Every structure is written in structure tokens, then in C-alpha cells.
Amino acid sequence: MQVTMVHVQVKPEHVQEFIAASRLNHEASIREPGNRRFDVLQSADDATRFVLYEAYAATEDAIAHKNTAHYLVWRDTVAPWMTATRVGVSYNGLFPPG
Template sequence: MYVTLVHVQVKPEYLDAFIAATGENHEQSIREPGNRRFDVVQSVEDPTRFVLYEAYASEADANLHKQTAHYLKWRDTVADWMATPRQGVRYEGLFPQ
């Protein structure tokens, strides 16, 4: 499985808007054929910090995600809301298979 953990820190004044926009992206992403998981978690210690856990069946499926209208809308909408540039860290999903 092709997994990316995307680390995001949001400016506090955009917290609610970021959550709303990310929820919309999540709802569309989980409907993509190659999607296996698309979880969004928020830090309890620092509510401006999030991790998006994105799992796709293949690298090709993950690349297709980045071409979808909902992803492009999310990317452009939240760009100025980031306190720091988002960082994607690639992992190989082992379990479940």
C-alpha cells in the first residue's frame, strides 16, 4: 500500500475553515477507486497541528488523487492558511494487506 502522512500546521485564525475544507476533501477522497484510507487527525496538545493519513492501493492511485478537482480545490483553498509548508512523508503500508 502507498501511504503518505501529511503534516500540517494551520494559522489559528483559519482553524475552523481548514477543518471544513479538509472535511470536504476527505469525503471526496474516500470515494476514489484506489483509496484505502484517508484519515484526518488533530493534535490534542496543539489544535493547529494535523496529520492526514492517506493510503492508496498504488503510487499511480495516489498520483491520480493529486489530479482530482476536490484535491486541487483543497490545495488552493488552504495554501494561505498554513503556518508552515505542509510536509508529506512517504511510507510503505505493511498491514493490513
């Protein structure tokens, strides 16, 4: 399983817009072939900090996600709302098995 944790910090005035755009991306992403999980998490301590937890059955599925129309719309829409470029960290999922 290929897991990516994407760390995002959003400008305070765009938090609600970011959440709405990320909901649309989430809803489409969970329908992708190979998707195992796509969570959007907001920090309990800082409402401007988010983590996207993306789990795909294989690396190819995670790569395919980056070419979907919904991802490209999300990426271009939310980029100006971020305080810095988002950071994605890849992991190999061990348990549960892919």
C-alpha cells in the same frame, strides 16, 4: 499499499475553516478508486497541528489523487491558512496487506 502522512500547521484564526475544507476533501477522497483510508487528524495537544493519513492501494492511485478537482481546490484553498508549507512523508504499507 502507498501511505502518505501529511503534516500541516494552520494559523490559529483559520483552524475551523481548515477543518471544513479538509472534510470536503476527505469525503471526496474516500470515493476515489484505490483509496483505502483518508483520515484527517488534529493534535490533542495543539489544535493548529494536523496530520492527513492517506492510504491508497498503489502508488498510481496516490498520484491520481493529486490530479483530482477536489484535491486541487483543497490545496489552493488551505495554502494561505498554513504557517508553513505542508510536509508529506511517504511510506510503504506492510500490514494490513494492500
